[in-house]
Amino acid sequence: MCTSIRDKVYGNYIPNPATDCMAVSTFWIANPKNHLINNAAAGSQDAGIWYVFHKMSTGDSHGLYPETKAELTPLGIFYNNRVHSNFKAGLFIDKGVKTVNATVEDPREYLCLDNSARFRPHVDADPDKPRVAALIDRLVAFKNNDHGAWVRGGDIIIQNSGFSDNGVGLTFASDGSFPKDEGSSQEVSESLFIGESKNYGYLGGQNKYWGTGAIENKTRTLPRNRTFPIRGFQIYDGPIRLTKSTFVNFVPTPDRFTSAIGFLMKNQWQLTPKNNVSYLKFGANVSLRAFFGQPGPWFEDSDLDGDKNSIFYDQDGSVTNFKNVYVARMDNYLVRHSDCINITEWNGVICSGTYAQVYIQTWNPSNLTVSIARDEYPSRHMTLKGITQKALYQQYQPVVMLQKGYTIHWNAQAPQIIYLYPINFEKGDWIRVGLCYPEDTSFQITSQIVRRQTATFPTGEEYLAVSSMEELESKQSKGGFYFDSSTGLLFLFLQAKHTRDGQSYCSLQGCERIKIQATMKSKAISNCMAKAYPKYAKPPSAPKPMPTKTSDSCTRCGASQMVFTSDPHNIYLPVQLQSLTEGEIQHGATESFISVNGTKFPFQGTGFFLVIIDACSGTVKESKFFAQGGIEMLETYLRSKVPQRCIVLLASRGNITDFGNLSKELQPLGTAKPAYLQNKGSIAFCGYQGNIKPPWAKLFFSPAGQGLGLLERYIPLQMDEYECSRSGTKDRKDFDLLKKASKMH
Secondary structure, eight states, X not given: OTTTOXXXXXXXXXXXXXXXXXXXXXXXXXOTTOOEESOEEEOOSSEEEEEEEOSSOOGGGTTTSOOOOGGGSOOOXXXXXXXXXXXXXXXXXXXXXXXXXXXXXXXXOTTOEESOOOOOOBGGGOTTSOBOOEEEEEEEEESOSSEEEEEESSSXXXXXXXXXXXXXXXXXXXXXXXXXXXXXXXXXXXXXXXXXXXXOOOSBTTBOOEEEOSSTTOEEEOSSOTTXXXXXXXEOBSOEEEEEEEEEOOOOBTTBOEEEEEEOSSOOSOBOTTOEEEEEEEOTTOSOSBOOOOSBTTTBTOOSHHHHTXXXXXXXXXTTSOSSEEEEETTOTTSOXXXXXXXXXXXXXXXXXXXXXXXXXXXXXXXXXXXXXXXTOGGGXXXXXXXXXXXSEEEEOOEEESSOEEEEEESSSOOSEEEEEEESOOTTOEEEEEEEOOTTOEEEEEEEEEBTTTTBOOEEEEOEEOSSHHHHHHTTTTOEEEEETTTTEEEEEEEOOSOBOTTOSSBTTBEEEXXXXXXXXXXXXXXXXXXXXXTTOOOOOOSSOOOOOOOOOOTTOSOSOSOOOSOTTSEEEEEEEEOBOHHHHHTTOOXXXXXXXXXXXEEOSSEEEEEEEETTTOOEEEEEEEEGGGHHHXXXXXHHTSOSSEEEEEEEESOOOOOTTHHHHHXXXXXXXXXXXXXXXXXXXXXXXXXXXXXTOEEEEEETTOOOOEEEEEEEESOGGGTOOOSSOOOOHHHHHHHHHHHTO
């Protein structure tokens, strides 16, 4: 619609809906200090809850108040909010609005979307004061077509949250080259990611995409279409930490890839090797724990700079079963060594080592393609296109293995000015770089420290020429360069001389860099690959030995809870019931069981299996099997031996020929009326022994010859109706936070 409403644009400008004006949301929040507690946001064309950052007051109050500093304002209370059935994202924290009228230089209209805002909360909204982490506690995001949550900014923590049936569960974003807020990072913990749940949806209304899912092969609503690659957590920019979280039901189909961990597709920006994961738990039906993409639908050629440099650090081996390793794209030979292990299904490779990034900025010209080769794999060089932008310079940011040698080549004459930044280098870390130039080139090379906050870069040490590679290597830390005119390679060491702190990309003194200013007479293409190798080739070697594969089970991995609801003050007990018919057993099914909070109680033999659970504590009081001929014993037990305030779970196995008066005995435990059970296949029952018939009580049965499949139920514990004995009243964190919020104003 915005393409036809153009009375506020300049001239004949036609708005781009995706970047200018698609911003329909249920909650549009321009001041992060607002408090959101116990809300639901659903059904928006774009976002359910959208935090957008205005640099100044807008509308009728435009110009009446000073700069708002919304980007720097700490986040208010965010607790227990639910977002679902939105198209772009359930929760969206990103972007600002344009606060000047349309001009010939910028023909977009006033208040259109603008991509310049970066949320970076600090004490008192003062960038010179300490950072303040924005806390998002208990976000439940489901059935959003694109993202459950897209969150860009500085220090942001998401915890105790659930993401289900989204195109992408959660994406963190910072910035393309350096995080705007120096030293900031983002973290998600104690959260649950579900690829496909049993919330199948329905065909109709706003549901545009319908097809067969991977779980149980049933038709369901799809996030985008049948080929869209579903991802639980999407790695982008960084630095991020993903920890203490659980992934379930990420199963590919013949038409699409589905992975627990994935990467932003068609990514031209940086990805830091400081992105790390730990203490993760994966369900048995997670086929791809990680996936690095491949050419095809949605991924297209998968050949942009960020695609090629996708990487993350597996701190404890909970993803790969190898501790202290990095996982990168399989064709990235800048980070490989001879002992790395390919995981073909992921299009990934597992490597030990130490990794960082090199930020390469080029001037005059700014439109070149660069090829980077590591001396150990010269035939497997990486080609980078840089960032597509209208700027005076171009930038590239490959991930590199430290303490190795690299050469850099161009598809035309080399740039006149090149800046090399060691990014995420610890003090003393180094790589040797050889840059290709015409043999008649002269150089002026200096070291600098860029202070990004003040945009100053005092000139540092000037590099002097040395006469041989041996002399350069002997003076590695002293600053010098060697130009091998026979190959056209300018060699120097890029080494961090100062200490880096925490998550900062640069040192405490600022961003170290080397400036190379070249004067060239020749216009020849600066590609020295044929002369550089085999002269400078080296055999592959592993700087760190690969760790031994661990088979230990991780008892601390995964989220502490597996149930996320909109009433977190209530406690829910997850249970599963797997009954089997004789036909299912003959076709190979062997496992019949009742599972309580992850603990499985299996049973064999034809008959019924009963589990009794204390409805106040959730502890299993008894489990008991009743053989086919013992139906009267089961009836007696249900009638007179089940304690008060107890949950009753019942499953069956085999060909049950006699149900006796079982349906009558189940009625006091929750069924509305006696059911006819003769000639049924399997049965399963959830009920309650007490003074009420709870709404969750239910009897399931299948026709003869058919099975029930695996039943999952979430049964509330400690409900007031159970009359459990407790000291004091039930804690209500939401009420406490509402009281706190009311006192803040």
